Amino acid sequence: MKYIGKFDPQKDEVVRVMDKDGKIINPKLAPSISDEELIKAYSIMNLSRRQDDYQNKMQRQGRLLSFLSSTGQEACEVAYTMVIDPKNDFFVSGYRNNAAWLTMGQTVRNIMLYWAGNEAGAKAPEGVNSLPPNIIIGSQYSQATGIAFAEKYQGKKGVAVTTTGDGGMSEGETYEAMNFAKLHELPVVFVCENNKWAISTPTVEQTKSLNIAVKAIATGMPSIKVDGNDFLASYAVAKEAVEFARSGNGPVLIEFDTYRLGAHSSSDAPDVYRPKGEFEDRVPYEPLIRLKAYMIAKGIWSEEKQTALNEEQDKHIAAEFAWVEQNKNYPIEDIFNYQYAELTEDLKDQLAEAKEFFAKYPETKDGGHH
């Protein structure tokens, strides 16, 4: 073990491989990762960032619902999902996980469809064990624990990875789930993306504990704090943690030290509560700048490649959104059909009643909005 147990959360030790300019400062801690994989990781981070930007614009035009961006947190999200197998492992997400969803194999189209208010977007493609966005904070920790229990019980080899924020760690359920997972030595990796804010409430108003990682100590499970804006460090630790859990050693908690560069959601204005200068101080540490500088220095990336990638991704994003705008609505049956395995007699009557009404007054479909 190179990281878990070697970095003491009670001393607030942090795994870091590169500095803010992408220079390797801890070569011994660097993971082995191929150039190909690096480029792939960076491409997804870039795609997620550009999708966030695009969605923000569309939200402001009223064409998407309020959504939660991963801007600033892409490195750890890509890292902890890249190290699992989307088909046999599970990702039990929160609501701010764009980069992680993309890494798991969720499509830009589905994610946009979801933020356009259509449940169809919440359905992961075939072979992608990525659960729908979990809005109720904390409950994803128990669900992941249950999934991991079933993996172990049924003799399967899968690992569950789940994530919440620093605020989410205040929900009792996160502790309860970690406690159970450790008692049963379950293959689950608990992630906290500590982005310093829970809407307008800073981490220091959530907890007096030294960091989030120490919250695992009472359960008996190991935990570790990582520079979550350092892709190499995040990847290295996530990979070790997943292998650790998969090999029957029980759960791990990883705190990724990161920063929310965007607003909480597209309907929030952080300037009201964020101390002056904080955002500006954090920008130089953001993950895309760092990984890009590293890759350029390594000779595997260039400004030309960046421009080409941006163009290709922007085209893809715009095309997918155009499709979403064409296909975002659904027929009335869709609100009834997934309620039970079979429509109950009562629901059949209600559906008939609804169909008759909306056939007569189709324009009132939007009547819910005054």
Place this chain on the structure above:
Amino acid sequence: MAVINNIKAVTEALDVAMDRDKNVIVFGEDVGLEGGVFRATQGLQQKYGIERSFNAPISEAMFAGVGLGMAMNGMKPVVELQFQGLGLPALQNVIANISRMRNRSRGKWTAPMVIRMPMGGGIRALEHHSEALEAIFAHIPGIKTVMPSTPYDTKGLLLAAIESPDPVIVLEPTKLYRAFKQEVPDGYYTVPIGEGYKIQEGNDLTIVTYGAQTVDCMKAVEMIKSTHPTASIELIDLRSIQPWDKKMVIESVKKTGRLLVVSEAVRSFGVPAEIIATVNENCFDSLKAPLARCTGYDVVIPYDRGEGFHQVNPQKVVEAIKKVLDYKF
């Protein structure tokens, strides 16, 4: 008198209550500096200090339990839940502890606390942000549940809730927070819990509603004039869900002989069912048509794209009114 909207009415009520009694405090997620996601508590921290208006860590079960402890020990906590659907972790304490404290301690300890929460659909929100779960609260003995629809009632009912010796759940329809303004008296006044408000008198049909559907019903009552120009409709805004104004509703239906209850909540086992059962027990001899309800369907509240299918709208109310008025034995 100031002309204000519903959200401002909440702020004013809290301001007045905090000014009168230093045991009144407010807390919840983001409640402090920012004033909550809807800004209901904006300015209170600046005015009354961080001890009386503060952010709490995200843990609704704790809010409710801590609130109960404070209330048992002489304080008047007003707890804010960010959204009804997100406040479900608090429900355990509401049902298992808050509602029962007076009863199980044989009156030695009580829970004079308030839990406020935005609720209801029509604001294009994400999952769990549009539920209408008033029936769940109303079903629990030991708590009171109110749902104002106007700025006047919002301020007066919240002040009554704070004054109440019993725990009160205040449900605030998000759709109405900034929908319209109204003249509201300055300073302290209360709207008694349990009293309905008759928006208009009528002789042919009683419509009972509450919350955001009050607006839908007012529109429907206008719209029905085109096909039923002589229909005379009595419209009641319940304001309090439990206890509710049985007397007003029963008297009204005895006069009109017809009843329609309107609520955006899912249909089965809801507040309309309770009202209809009560009217059936008390007004059977006066009835001229089956008692009716206009509600959402029994499905998970759809995301925005399908929400309009589920929401009550004025035309749905109009259709329901026609059915009752045109009914022939």
